[in-house]
Amino acid sequence: MEEKQTLICDKCNVGMEDKEVQFKYLNRSFRHKVKRCPKCGQVYIPEDLAEGRMKEVEGILEEK
């Protein structure tokens, strides 16, 4: 699994942590916990999230 790998923010040189991120699509906003740099807030989204749950939600919102 991708998430189990160490993930470092290349800018701040600190480990990424699970933090809330706000997303927006088709005028609807929602929050979800993903890896984020605790220092600068940079976000990392793994492929399985983008291709999985995010794609699913996008599909739902496109028909809502």
Next chain:
Amino acid sequence: MEKYIKQFENCLQGEKPFCTNICPFHVDILDFQAKMSRNNYNSAYKTFRNAVAFPDIVSALCPEYCAAACPRGKMDKSVQINLLEKTCVAKATKKDPTDYNLPIKNKKVAIIGAGISGLACALRLSSKKYEVTIFEKTDRIGGQLWDLLPSEVFLEDIRRQFQFENYTLNLNAEIKSIEEISNQGFDAVYVATGKNGHDFGALNQEKGHCVIKNNIAIFAGGSLAGKDPMYALADGLNMSWSLEVYFKTGKLEYPEKWEPCKIVEDPDKLKKTEPVIPTDNGIFTDEEVVKEANRCIRCQCDFCKKYFDLSAFTNKWPLKMRDEIFATVTASESMLHKSPAKKLINSCTQSTLFDDVCPGGIKLSEMIQEARYMLHKQGKMPGAYHQFWLNDMNFSNSKFAALRKNAPGQEESEYAFFPGCNLGAADPRYVSEPYKWLLSKNPKTGILLRCCSIPVQWAGDKELHKNELDNLVKEWEILGKPTLIMACPYCQKHLTEFLPEIKTISLYEILDKWGSDWDSVKLDQVYSVFDPCSARDVKPVQTAVRNLAENVGVSLEEFPKGDKHGCCGFGGHGSIANPEFAEYVAKQRSELNENPYIAYCINCRDVFLGEEKPVLHILDLLFDINMENNSGLPTVTERRVNRVDLKETLLKEIWGEKMTDKPEECKFDLIIGPEIKEKMNELKILEEDICEVLEFAEKSKRRTYKPEKGTYTCYREIGYITYWLEYRIKGEAYEIVNVYTHRMKIELEGIWNGRKTDADLR
């Protein structure tokens, strides 16, 4: 939009089949046959009884009015519905009616005459718990049934159907005047006194056989009104409805007049099937029932399911689509407002085949285009659906790919070749070879290489569409208003519709007219010409392509339905909004027959090539382009390279000029393996996009590092899409390890712990 909504008044979804429509009882034949074909006699009996009230009587007496209306009658023999009904009545084991526990209604109805019509009315009203009293002048019920059927048949049926109902029966009680009734506190009367009976002044009144006298509503029907036994029975049932309407509204409503069935017969559904002869003492065996019930083609208006791919794929009838589309384009700011058809609207192939064949004249494709305009205007269009195509159009119209030139040494053009943007993208030779040929035939043939602007129409952007069309007109005027020679039938259709001032002619008509010296090709197989939906019914172009193919020695075979086959899946640019649907359509069209195809729309060719359907473009045959080794489809990036190459080649070979404007090369040395290339192509990611993401990451240093893998991951939002990139640095080069995208936006990343951390996110 209102115009299109109004068209749905003519929609024939749910229109009764021919047999149901002509049947006095309007028996739901679709339901009856479905149950019979499963040998579900008890359930079929219920359907039948719900319509006719007395199944044994009706199955014994019905003269089968439906036989005359059955379309099968013209081919072999009408479906033998009466025999099926008789079989159903004989085989059903649960024939008792349901005993409904309903509240008693506070209305009294008198029924004069205990014949079949009066009894039917009495049964319906008493089952709804009205207080019913029957007055019969003789000493027995049944009226004319005594002359038509053995008494044990009809008396048993009447007993069974009435077994749970309460009503008062007065025999030997002749009513001579309405006062006799009004004095007894009745609210309404049904007069069913039989042939030549007393009508109490109700026959032939202003609103039908009904009148209000002495504060009592009097309805008349049955044999008294000249009906035969079956219609008399049906009259009784219908009159119970009229009486209920009267009780609820105080209005006299005589059952509506019969109207002919509006369903248009679909000859494709009817295959000759001999009628089944019953072998079980005049009724069918179980197997025979299935066979006979399946001779019924279940007449319904379903042209939409057949000719509108989206209806077949989503299993949605156009009426449902109308409701969803209407809800979607209704302007509203509310978060709760539903817009369920955004994907549906953007999936449509915009093939107008259904619009042409719908018997109700519903222009669904046009309605969907209108909905796209409205979605865009209201800011509800999901931008990711059309971003790729619009960028593609912009590139085609950019200085790197677009070209407008008169022929060498000419001040203006009599003709100008308009290949469309996808022909040269597929293979530059598809443009350069025919153009050289055109020049050899008419030296005053210029060229106009750009997009016809249909992507903006499909994206619903009316304003930009107009701008693009204006630009096209300007270019055409600069060339001296030449006749445009169109290689793409879609471009031609589009210009004919929006720019009628521009005279166009198909390249294939010109090739057929101006050329005769085509080299023969050796092809063993028989081919079928796939007419694109943009050339449906455009006979001159269709004929020209067939002439050309035959001139080079190709044997052709037409599709069973000619050009009535809908889109290849490219139209409407729905493949990003709904890739599964585009794939479904492409597959359907690839299987029209076993022959390899000849296409003359490059988009159709590309789709079929993607489906691995053997296909040639007509230009392959004429100019020997991809006859031997078809290298397959270029990737989205290669398509752009092809467009630039085409311009460069034309400038060099025709005008002896050097191309000065070239797209900036990626500053990174990229290593992209074949798997990633394929994935990029599938996700419609250009190498240019990769460079942009990389450049951003390198500049802002916003990237994450995976020490175990030694890879960096970064992203950038480009337009409506967020592109993610995982890469490894190999010396000076960048090896792309993975790419993926999403449409959601990551919000407020620059605000962290309550303060702005990075101003350089975009």
